[in-house]
Amino acid sequence: MSRAAQLRPVSELASLPVAIDAMGGDRAPQAIIEGARAAQDEGIDVVLVGVPELLGDTLGLEVVACSEVIAMDDDPAQSIRTKKDSSLVIAAELVRDGRACAMVSAGNTGATMGAALLRMGRLPKVIRPCIGAPIPRFDAPPAVLADAGANAECTPQMLLQFAQMAEAYVTARYGTARPSVGLLSIGEEATKGTPMVKETHQLLADSGLQFTGNVEGRDLIPSPVDVIVTDGFTGNVALKTLEGSLKFIMGVLGQVIGTDEETRAAGLTLLGHLMPYADKLNPDTTGGAMLLGLGGVCIISHGSSSATAITNATRVGRELAMAGAVEAIAAAVQTS
């Protein structure tokens, strides 16, 4: 069982650093340290959590030492039980204990969720926390997909809360006044989908949220709504399908451009114009996903995070803490 969350006021968070899991991610610890340093150079207080003898040069950075590492392929539930002195668990404890305003990890997602849930606790009334993942848009802030994979099995009541939490999150993160909410289904009509989805449709229609109805897989990018609600199984499959499709087509483009001298020159001509789009689609720039429903800010950066990804995730973690995101999410669920 997770503990009850202890909410800290923004005034108390303001003086605290962002705790960064130095051991998590495919490019840890080098890329993480580099990203933390860049964040600090921007004026964001950071504290690295890691095993000192594995970290290398951390000159100028505050380090909280731990002795264990949860690997990317460790069993999440087991590893957080047995590796209590791991960087992930300690980072979550720093937030719990009022020693950090937020935590950032590019490590084992399941273990991050577990450690954050166990240490930070769940907000009152929240049935289950979920992952709010950004999906890039060119002409608007990213849309947020919730749940992007925390809960394979969901009830309509859980999905209603995902919508409420993601709505509050979008406002805290992007300043959107009254975010629109869509329900992922297999047709626009309220009668489409599983019984669970149909019941959720009704709950959302009655919720007071800016619910615009169902959206479909083809609406994921670019999304016509600010929040896309779904269960964690469908959300995970859809998000990975989106990522895989973009990667696939980029691979085709790369292959075609590499054909000969002429195509390479043509590719170079287009590259300058493509870059602004590619930048927006690059997961390193979106600043990571947030776990919604916990007693603190926990940012999950993707496994292959670069230093830039970590810097962006750290900035987002700090901004969300300062924006009172956790209090806003707690309030959104309270009113239901």
Next chain:
Amino acid sequence: MSRAAQLRPVSELASLPVAIDAMGGDRAPQAIIEGARAAQDEGIDVVLVGVPELLGDTLGLEVVACSEVIAMDDDPAQSIRTKKDSSLVIAAELVRDGRACAMVSAGNTGATMGAALLRMGRLPKVIRPCIGAPIPRFDAPPAVLADAGANAECTPQMLLQFAQMAEAYVTARYGTARPSVGLLSIGEEATKGTPMVKETHQLLADSGLQFTGNVEGRDLIPSPVDVIVTDGFTGNVALKTLEGSLKFIMGVLGQVIGTDEETRAAGLTLLGHLMPYADKLNPDTTGGAMLLGLGGVCIISHGSSSATAITNATRVGRELAMAGAVEAIAAAVQTS
């Protein structure tokens, strides 16, 4: 309730035309008639089903007249009950009555499924028919996703049958000797996913199929397996996410290429090299999806089908009938 299917031997199907719903699809009837004519020019016997006064010029084509049309946005269940003399229902009856070897429609997908199920009947032991949709690959025949949207709610036993039927279908359609089968989930491990997915994993592992384990959304394209099994809700969301992502990135490319004279010239240089890829990704070329588990061949072509799409779907319908696809699918389910 659907009737029991009456299986017809290939020898009996050989002399029969393919029934083409002339009224179904965004570009009906013109594109449908044009596609039917091209199929006939290839030597494939066809029969158009449509409302004569709406068809225009059908010179040289056999037409079975009907008086009603099921619109793209008609309620599927209600329309097949009330519009018994619609082109969709009559096309399905031609297959049932041994007057056509297969049917093709680009019309209302739900109504096509309903009409085909009610008129052709379900194969023995089949719990629910499903949609087997092709997903392009460059270095191999398309992978088949089943269920791509017929059944929002599924049991593990249904998914096992989808796998068996899709395996037989892939062999009949592409000649693949022993198709590999993957289960769509949210992680590679057998322990990932909903209880339904985990139970299905076990059934597939024990099935005698060439089951290689779970695949994820990022594996949809290009697929490492010949058959991807999932429930119709997830399958529909994933397929539409894939289509939407590809369309999105093509739109970005088009916009970038249209920037100025220089980018247009560069785009032109790349176009010739991109075309073979684009052709393979174009749904018009894949020949449509097949309804698996019915007493006859029913090919669903996408709503925006061009004449080429209809010609390809007609050819595939004929080939599947000649390959004994329905008998093979019936046998695959019988052995379970």
